[in-house]
Amino acid sequence: MTALPTITPVSAALEPLLRARLDGKAKPPGSLGVIEDLAVRIGLIQNRLDPRIAQTDLYVFAGDHGLTNEGVSAYPSSVTAAMVGLYLSGRSSVSAFAKATGVRVHVVDAGVDADLPAHPDLIAAKIRRGTRNAAREPALTQDEVLRAIAKGVEIARSAAADGADVIALGEMGIGNSSSAALIMHRLAPAPLDDCVGQGTGHGAEGMARKRAGVARAAQRSDATAPLAVLCEFGGCEIAMMAGAVLGAASVRRVVLVDGFISTAAALAAVRLVPAALDYCVFAHGSAERGHPLMLRALGVRPLLDLDLRLGEGTGAALAAPLLVAAANLLTDVADLAEVLAGPG
Structure with missing residues (x-):
């Protein structure tokens, strides 16, 4: 039988960091529901804190x-x-x-x-x-x-x-x-x-x-x-x-x-x-x-x-x-700390 491709299971190691990053955005924590879960999922699949969906x-x-x-x-x-x-x-x-x-x-x-x-x-x-x-x-x-x-x-x-x-x-x-x-x-x-x-x-x-x-x-x-x-x-x-x-x-x-x-x-x-x-x-x-x-x-x-x-x-x-929106949530939305600091 032809060998099936090897698939590495997604590691949950980055999940706490991804969740913290989302919670630090300029929005109430968890307020974007399933889209936040999707953002975490994409980050884990790509194994990065700044996932990208361009194509x-x-x-x-x-x-x-x-x-x-x-x-x-x-x-x-x-x-x-x-x-x-x-x-x-x-x-x-x-x-x-x-x-x-x-x-x-x-x-x-x-x-x-x-x-x-x-x-x-x-x-x-x-x-x-x-x-x-x-x-x-x-x-x-x-x-x-x-x-x-x-x-x-x-x-x-x-x-x-x-x-x-x-x-x-x-x-x-x-x-x-x-x-x-x-x-x-x-x-x-x-x-x-x-x-x-x-x-x-x-x-x-x-x-x-x-x-x-x-x-x-x-x-x-x-x-x-x-x-x-x-x-x-x-x-x-x-x-x-x-x-x-x-x-x-x-x-x-x-x-x-x-x-x-x-x-x-x-x-x-x-x-x-x-x-x-x-x-x-x-x-x-x-x-x-x-x-x-x-x-x-x-x-x-x-x-x-x-x-x-x-x-x-x-x-x-x-x-x-x-999927594009979920990835953009992690990369394009300002941090709450930035907003609270105000201009300048």
């Missing part, structure tokens, strides 16, 4: 799923490739949000079931053209999962070398909420019914098909080890996102995790290398059914609650300015 790169990992043959999605797999084109044109929801918040968007072809034309903002990293049907056989081989993880590690480390302080995760893949539900079911763990939500938007009949298809996949394999779960139920984009979490954490970068599917990838990464959790900030609490339970399983609190359930990295793009 956030958001990667939208795209892949298709053979499980769609079971009727788990309201849309055909061809929509994945069409949406990739929309991201690259700059006319998607995440494109609009990223433009508003200064986030750089890149698209990764992790496993789209189509031949995509070259584009400056498209990273060609295809593991295979869609996964196999997880209701009938393992979605991916171990070699495919390990190659996806390794590529995710490489992408994250390359982003860091290119100046990214934050690596944000988004995704697109018809059928991937079903894959994420199965990963959550085994790795949270949680009852399957609590993990399956509307995804792209099913009515009652569609939800019945989705639940039945996901149940067939769950009944086919009893895998619970994280690598085996990714083989049985994962997507190329989910495994690659898990690798990106590990890669970013290995070079002490903040990982900004989007919604339900991105969190399932982070869950897999954390089950593979528990120290990766220290580097993850969760952007928002999705309206997708299983997301609150998965966040609780990880013991984390998201920054925003906006009833989003689109994916794409939309929540991560919206949350990105909060």
Whole structure:
């Protein structure tokens, strides 16, 4: 098995100094609540009293799923490739949000079931053209999962070398909420019914098909080890996102995790290398059914609650300015002693 990257757990040694620095700012101690906690978190990740968030790169990992043959999605797999084109044109929801918040968007072809034309903002990293049907056989081989993880590690480390302080995760893949539900079911763990939500938007009949298809996949394999779960139920984009979490954490970068599917990838990464959790900030609490339970399983609190359930990295793009603000709190706000001393 290919070695997973080494991740150094975040040390709490600087926390008292970071807290004291915040308490000494020109504001009542603790008055900025979660933003102060976030500032401390960023300082600990970067291991410095003056953390800096100048560049956030958001990667939208795209892949298709053979499980769609079971009727788990309201849309055909061809929509994945069409949406990739929309991201690259700059006319998607995440494109609009990223433009508003200064986030750089890149698209990764992790496993789209189509031949995509070259584009400056498209990273060609295809593991295979869609996964196999997880209701009938393992979605991916171990070699495919390990190659996806390794590529995710490489992408994250390359982003860091290119100046990214934050690596944000988004995704697109018809059928991937079903894959994420199965990963959550085994790795949270949680009852399957609590993990399956509307995804792209099913009515009652569609939800019945989705639940039945996901149940067939769950009944086919009893895998619970994280690598085996990714083989049985994962997507190329989910495994690659898990690798990106590990890669970013290995070079002490903040990982900004989007919604339900991105969190399932982070869950897999954390089950593979528990120290990766220290580097993850969760952007928002999705309206997708299983997301609150998965966040609780990880013991984390998201920054925003906006009833989003689109994916794409939309929540991560919206949350990105909060990280900048938190870091600026430590570096740009005057000390109270300065104010009390008065002019001159």
